[in-house]
Amino acid sequence: MFRVGIDVGGTFTDFVVVKDEETPRFFKTPSTPADPSEGLLIGLGDVAKDYGISLADLLSRSDRVIHGTTVATNTLVERKGAKVGLITTSGFRDLLEMREGLKEDRYNLRTKPFEPLVPRYLRTVVTERVKWDGSVDTELDEADLEKALDYLQEQGVESLAVCFLFSFMNSDHERRVADRIRERFPDMYASMSHQVVPQIKEFDRLSTTVINSYVGPVFAGYLGRLRERLSSLGRAEDVLIMQSNGGVASIEESSRMAAGAILSGPAGGVSGAAYYGELVGASNIIGLDMGGTSTDISIVQHGIPRLTTERSEAGWQIAVPMIDIETLGAGGGSIARVDSGGILQIGPESAGAVPGPAAYGKGGFDPTVTDANLVLGFLDPSNFLGGREMLCEDLAAAAIAEKVAEPLKLSKEEGAAGVHRLVSTNIAEGVRLMSVKRGVDPRDFALVAYGGAAGLQVSEVARQLGITRAYLPSAGAVLSAYGMLATDLRYDLSLSHPASLEGMDVAAVRAILDDLYQQGKTRLVKQGITDDRVEVTYAADMRYLDQIYEVNVTLPDLSFDDDRLLEDWAQNFHSRYQELYSYSQSEQEIRLVTLRVTVIGRLPKVTLREQTGSGNSQVSPKLHRRVYMGQWHEVPVYDLQGIPIGAEIVGPAILESEYTSIVVGDGDIASADRFGGVQLQIALQSGEDEDSGGHGSEDAINPITLSVLEHRLGSIAEEMMEVMLRTAMSQILNSSRDFSTTILDDKCQLVAQGEGLPVHISALPIAGAAVRDFFGDDIHDGDMFLVNDPYFGGSHLPDITVIKPIFFQGQLLFYTVNRAHHSDVGGGTHGGYNPDAFEIYQEGLRIPPLRIHDKGVPRRDLLHMMSANVRLPVNFLGDMNAQIGSVEIAARRLNELLNSYGHETFSRYVGEIMNSTERQVRGIISGWPDGVYEGLSIIDDDGFDSKNILIRVKITIQGEEMIMDFSESSPQVKGFINSAYANTRSMAHAALMYMLPENIAKNEGSNRPVTIIAPKGSIVNANPPAPVCMSTNHCAEEIIEAIFHAMSDPIPDAVNAAFSRRLRYAITGIDSRTSDRFIWHFFMARGGAGACQGFDGWSNIGENQAAGGIRSPSVEITEERFPLFVRRHEMRPGSGGDGQWRGGLGAVCEIEYEGEGPAMLNTAGDGIFNAPFGLHGGTSGLPHRYSIISNGKERVLKSKETSVVVNPGDRIICLSSGGGGFGDPDKRPQEARDWDEKNGYVE
Secondary structure (H helix, E strand, O other), X not given: OEEEEEEEOOOEEEEEEEEOOOOOEEEXXXXXXXXXXXXXXXXXXXXXXXXXXXXXXXXXXXXXEEEEEOHHHHHHHOOOOOOEEEEEEOOOOOHHHHHHHOOOOOOOOOOOOOOOOOOHHHEEEEOOEEOOOOOEEEOOOHHHHHHHHHXXXXXXXXXXXXXXXXXXXXXXXXXXXXXXXHHHOOOOEEEEHHHHOOOOOHHHHHXXXXXXXXXXXXXXXHHHHHHHHHHHOOOOOOOEXXXXXXXXXXXXXXXXXXXXXXXXXXXXHHHHHHHHHHHOOOOOEEEEEEOOOXXXXXXXXXXXEOXXXXXXXXXXXXXXXXXXXXXXXXXXXXXXXXXXXXXXXXXXXXXXXXXXXXXXXOOOOOOEHHHHHHHOOOOOOOOEHXXXXXOOHHHHHHHHHHHHHHHHOOOHHHHHHHHHHXXXXXXXXXXXXXXXXHOOOHHHOEEEEEOOOHHHHHHHHHHHHOOOEEXXXXXXXXXXXXXXXXXXXXXXXXXXXXXXXXXXOHHHHHHHHHHHHHHHHHHHHHOOOOHHHEEEEEEEEEEEOOXXXXXXXXXXXXXXOHHHHHHHHHHHHHHHXXXXXXXXXXXXXXXXXEEEEEEEEOOOOOOOOOOOOOOOOOOOOOEEEEEEOOOEEEEEEEEHHHOXXXXXXXXXXXXXXXXXXXXXOOOOEEEEOOXXXXXXXXXXXXXXXXXXXXXXXXXXXXXXXXXXXXXXXXXXXXXXXXXXXXXXXXXXXXXXXXXXXXXXXXXXXXXXXXXXXXXXXXXXXXXXXXXXXHHOOOXXXXXXXXXXXXXXXXXXXXXXXXXXXXXXXXXXXXXXXXXXXXXXXXXOOOOOOOOOOOOHHHOOOOOOOEEEEEOOEEOHHHHHHHHOOOOOHHHHHHHHHHHHHHHHHHHHHHHHHHHHHOHHHHHHHHHHHHHHHHHHHHHHHXXXXXXXXXXXXXXXXXXXXXXXXXXXXXXXXXXXEEEEEOOOOOEOOOOOOOOOHHHHHHHHHHHHHHHOOOOOOOOHHHOOOEEEEOOOOEOOEOOOOOOOHHHHOOOHHHHHHHHHHHHOOOOHHHOEOOOOOOEEEEEEEEEOOOOEEEEEEOOOOOOOOXXXXXXXXXXXXXXXXXXXXXXXXXXXXXHHHOOEXXXXXXXXXXXXXXXXXXXXXXXXXXEEEOOEEEEEEEEEEOOOOOOOOOEOOOOOOXXXXXXXXXXXXXXXXOOEEEEEEEOOOOEEEEEOOOOOOEOOHHHOOHHHXXXXXXXXXOO
């Protein structure tokens, strides 16, 4: 009997075939993208021919055929899916397009808005509503449903998606809709969210359900055609389809749950890597799958691939369980380029298969990683793809020389070596970042490298990570297909069941788990799995009370009594949290979020026959080749298939087979393992401090090292972000992401930043300098500091900055910094913003530079004192711990770099990174027209007597320098919209970064060509004790607006019309369900972005000083956690300004208060009177309008007021601004106007 694994890729379709107990054989055939089943059958025919039998015989004699495919992925990525109609809860039509208020690239404001998979005109609503506990607030309106179905039928939809709020708690309404769809449209593909992913967080569930209906008809059609073709050839048994969770499922199940096959092919590779690791005795591995365009990274712990439900693909969230794979834009075809600052960059752009690398000779002229490896001698030009393709060394050398080596003043060999080293660095940093997210140390793992290009990079990647062992399976070139034969039938079932672990109804939990198990087992039985082959595991997604990200925890033995079960369950959670984030919070309430059951039907595995040594461990190279490894060497080249067991090859060397080349680094030892693969023992002593091409003179800057370190520093700042995001306690941090991370040098210059908020970034050097200047020589290794005083390095009091000085060999060299907006800092009103304040003392706890760790010992007395002065002390300390963890991880990473490079060399390179950015920015400014340009923006009021407050800027461009002079702005005012200098500096820098190309590094170098003049006593540089709490929104946003306004004539293609202003509120009261006090910050109804030349504005991404960096909270989590009932949250049609390019839309949000007794609300914002302005003839967007309806009467709220009483049953209604338009409205294309009207974007 045969067993066949098939992986259909973009270029080739791979086959792994096992006959009886023979050694697996590998085959490749060209893919046929128009209909992948054609290439699949052609390849099966070739396999049959090779075995001397007919295709029909092969199929009839195959007891298992497993197929992985990119059909679902390509359908989504290429936007070639079905025309989907959406049915959702009335009042929530636009959640899919609002995308939680997020925009991926904060600094690139001039891009096309993201297009939803279901356009607005195909999104329908029906009257119905389920509450957080599953009770029905509003019954399903059958007439509404019929109207929606009639309309979608008229529009010719090809599939339907249904997603109602809280359907996972009560699925009755969705089930009734499903019944009606089957009655009316029996052949219609339809997805119900409670079946696709019955979990809390409505956007994740909605996005996944829509994806299922979008790719489902295409995927199901493909599988149906495949089944028919195989049946016509006598194949009676079903083909099994590889799933993203690492298991396989039937064609029927795969067609129903198409979203589960998005990672079908890559998941096979991870399964293969895990199985190979098991064979060679490596249960903890990191998978490295490097192909032509990208590298996939995965983590396998204890032999089990890690799963995630937080996968994003093509910009959309997919919440079904998938093998946890991080994809980097670093493959053999990744393009190398030198930016205008003289720093080498690689990817994410790829040359693809056509035209491909320059060496292909198919018209490509950009240098790629493959070209570099050919120039270095790592590849045999006559043996590429087993000799089916010839590579041209001259074309590769010319591309590397012209576009890499010459700009960097290097030889072509040094340039190629730099490309090789940098792509390895990018991959290594990707592994580090993924490891931080998963709470593991890569040094405790082995690498399993596979894919066509992995063997060329694995030695260098392992060395940079400090990993000592790497394995390259013999099936590495076809490991996805191979891995499919090492899989099992697998069903992952889940149900959200939000509850506190304390006092939990254990019987209800047991009943849910048993029901999920029985569902999975029933599916397995239908596929012929007997009880003795069924395995089950139970787990739960859990978090501390106010966190937003869950931790997956294995459940204890369910046979334990209730008390023992809960006790062990809590301990499992604390232990897992400690493992991930280095601390736990045992005093915090633990929340169960989602129960998970995995039911597995074991299938027979491919048995690889172990090879035995012949006793002859001698091996001779087949030839020698000139290879560049710092200098040219005559390096032995070995036939990979000819290495006997027991032989050891000491690098440098090259190992080659038909599909793979492996670089054995200097000092590495390669040997054949027992299963025909290669094991590399990595020589770490050669280290990453060896520059490609050498250091040269002591003061010389090696451009390759420069590029490597820039990427390493950026990666460290991102690691800080990840730690903070997943450990913070408060919603404002873990959900809304109101925090930032940076690294400063010893002069407190900004070196690198994570993807935080633009409003924070350039203010952090001033905070660092405040600590340095205040403590002077009294700063020691192990110290940690805290500051929030706006007149002493801070921006406003809620933004608390934690700063850790980094010492190396007794010398202070760097600071790691985390600034986070705390939910409450005391003061006259809850939530940090006090519109009644006329002095800073009324705004909250004011902290000048303060030492909170003294030589490594926490100052618990000070932390206790601070927490005693805020309304939510537990959250305050939890968030502080998250900040501390964030700066600590960066400290460890920086010390690793300092140990590798030495502080003098490292500091010199850090300085040159900033110098490089400065050169780039000066070059760009020099291209702007010289002149003096004036801009204006107007703030509504200060909450007291000042109205229409002016922010004026006069910008002088002269050569490569820029002066921003705010001297004619208003004097400081009584209310809390004044700005400290640090905040003004940061906003001016942010405005500059918005106007520059998005790929310019965000460090101190970009700020050096700019002089900022902000006179003392003005609103942009207030004197103490003026209140400043609102300044990070207002006047921050108006500073950017004024700068854009000034520069709209000289550089119209680099600015935007005005964005929506910020208008937030905070509400505090008693939750009647728990009798606990709560504070909730309003981050819903995000406003619209201003349009720009060439693009409409983005809808619902909020203010310009955050630019899509603050997430709107989940409706379902908000209602489950707080006594609030969200009745409406959708886009506000007509709110964007008109123009050749329309402003983005604002939103409408209506929330009913359901707490115990009256609550208190305060507002803090602007934009009720001064709407977001348009540019170049574009009109303004609509202004904000907030109100409260109580007993049928509406009260319009001011943008700045306190002590607003909200009674149970009152409704808070918010209409947020749209962005300003850009350009003459008469020039807007009619096609765009028709689309706006069809979708109801305009009124």
